[in-house]
Amino acid sequence: MPKKGLSKKERQKELQNLLADDPFLTDEELAEKFRVSVQTIRLDRMELRIPELRERIKAVAQENYAKVKSIGIKEIIGELVDLELGKRGISILETTEEMAFEKTKIVRGEFIFAQANSLAIAVIDANVALTGVANIKYKSPVFAGQKLIAKAEVTRVRQNKHFVFVRVYDRQKEVFRGKFILVSIDGGVSV
Amino acid sequence: MPKKGLSKKERQKELQNLLADDPFLTDEELAEKFRVSVQTIRLDRMELRIPELRERIKAVAQENYAKVKSIGIKEIIGELVDLELGKRGISILETTEEMAFEKTKIVRGEFIFAQANSLAIAVIDANVALTGVANIKYKSPVFAGQKLIAKAEVTRVRQNKHFVFVRVYDRQKEVFRGKFILVSIDGGVSV
Incomplete structure (x- = not known):
């Protein structure tokens, strides 16, 4: 469980780890885990060039x-x-x-x-x-x-x-x- | 089971009886029962003003x-x-x-x-x-x-x-x- 009050850099690193572990986490689930808004998660993904869930699923499928x-x-x-x-x-x-x-x-x-x-x-x-x-x-x-x-x-x-x-x-x-x-x-x- | 070699009039009367009993018989099933072509059944229905199966189903539904x-x-x-x-x-x-x-x-x-x-x-x-x-x-x-x-x-x-x-x-x-x-x-x- 990621800790509250992480810096943006820490959060993005943690986010990458989480998605490496389970590529099918939704933005909503991630937002909940980090206690940030869904919009924040979307921006994180964009910065990290991680595609949206649907694309990640399709790529694996x-x-x-x-x-x-x-x-x-x-x-x-x-x-x-x-x-x-x-x-x-x-x-x-x-x-x-x-x-x-x-x-x-x-x-x-x-x-x-x-x-x-x-x-x-x-x-x-x-x-x-x-x-x-x-x-x-x-x-x-x-x-x-x-x-x-x-x-x-x-x-x-x-x-x-x-x-x-x-x-x-x-x-x-x-x-x-x-x-x-x-x-x-x-x-x-x-x- | 309708008999073979019925006259058109007999067949049409029998057809009406059958459909009164089971309105959901398909043209194919009727054709088989009377040993005539599906086309013949369709013409019979047209003459008798009996709508096609889909319409009969919808009306009842x-x-x-x-x-x-x-x-x-x-x-x-x-x-x-x-x-x-x-x-x-x-x-x-x-x-x-x-x-x-x-x-x-x-x-x-x-x-x-x-x-x-x-x-x-x-x-x-x-x-x-x-x-x-x-x-x-x-x-x-x-x-x-x-x-x-x-x-x-x-x-x-x-x-x-x-x-x-x-x-x-x-x-x-x-x-x-x-x-x-x-x-x-x-x-x-x-x-």
């Missing part, structure tokens, strides 16, 4: 998309910021008003499901993977504007069945978890 | 939307063709290429989930309802262009917990089923 076999890149809901095929993956979804219920501004369950489900598919090391079963739990409402981090882990593979556990976080708080069983088809599809 | 309390009309994925608030509901989703995986043309799981989830919310007799838990199963792949019929039934209500069972059909075949537990909030939301 680029190299992961090349690894994906089972799903089209545009079909992944969120940006894929980490991927070890057949093992684990991480995606980030910046939620928007369009994803939320008009009445409550709470993000609609299907968008969080879509992030988790598409990540579960993306981590599978096969040409085609379809969701068979999912047991999911919404633990806490997510409001539009929040940045969701989904972490998927392949926990077991039995023949063509892939068990994937996905947790979705809003900052440190787990807001969703789901157990998925996916079925891989390597030769293509005929039904 | 209109009166149901007025009953919904828990969700915005545009937030329901599919058209709501039947609703008994607090008890049951039916929606129809015409799937499109945009909803499918590019590689396989199989409709992406999140769209079927969205249809089922939004219908489960729509049937709840409360001002706000959020998904808490869902246990879902995809039983058979759905290809783009298929018409999905979702049927939701409230099976139990305990205080603010609503248990909803949703089945989704492609013609007579069950392609998806899900058990949802929704939480209703009647005073609004504060988290």
Whole structure:
């Protein structure tokens, strides 16, 4: 936790360290950590030539998309910021008003499901993977504007069945978890 | 099952009976039943002044939307063709290429989930309802262009917990089923 009352130079150094550690911190999160305004963080980033979050995410995601076999890149809901095929993956979804219920501004369950489900598919090391079963739990409402981090882990593979556990976080708080069983088809599809 | 070799007049009479019974039969389904071309069915409909499926669905849906309390009309994925608030509901989703995986043309799981989830919310007799838990199963792949019929039934209500069972059909075949537990909030939301 950065200390209060840092000089600008100290803050900028600390800011670089923090982003090296977690490139997906938002300006709001950084502002909170340093107890300065979001505007101050933006100016710091500009001086340090650190691009905005969306650009940082895209830059990291680029190299992961090349690894994906089972799903089209545009079909992944969120940006894929980490991927070890057949093992684990991480995606980030910046939620928007369009994803939320008009009445409550709470993000609609299907968008969080879509992030988790598409990540579960993306981590599978096969040409085609379809969701068979999912047991999911919404633990806490997510409001539009929040940045969701989904972490998927392949926990077991039995023949063509892939068990994937996905947790979705809003900052440190787990807001969703789901157990998925996916079925891989390597030769293509005929039904 | 209509007999083969009906006269045009007989066929048109039978067609009216069938659509009175199930207004959501597609032209393709009718053509198959009568063993005639889709074009013939279209001409029959024109002569009988029966609007196309999409219009028939919309006409029926209109009166149901007025009953919904828990969700915005545009937030329901599919058209709501039947609703008994607090008890049951039916929606129809015409799937499109945009909803499918590019590689396989199989409709992406999140769209079927969205249809089922939004219908489960729509049937709840409360001002706000959020998904808490869902246990879902995809039983058979759905290809783009298929018409999905979702049927939701409230099976139990305990205080603010609503248990909803949703089945989704492609013609007579069950392609998806899900058990949802929704939480209703009647005073609004504060988290």
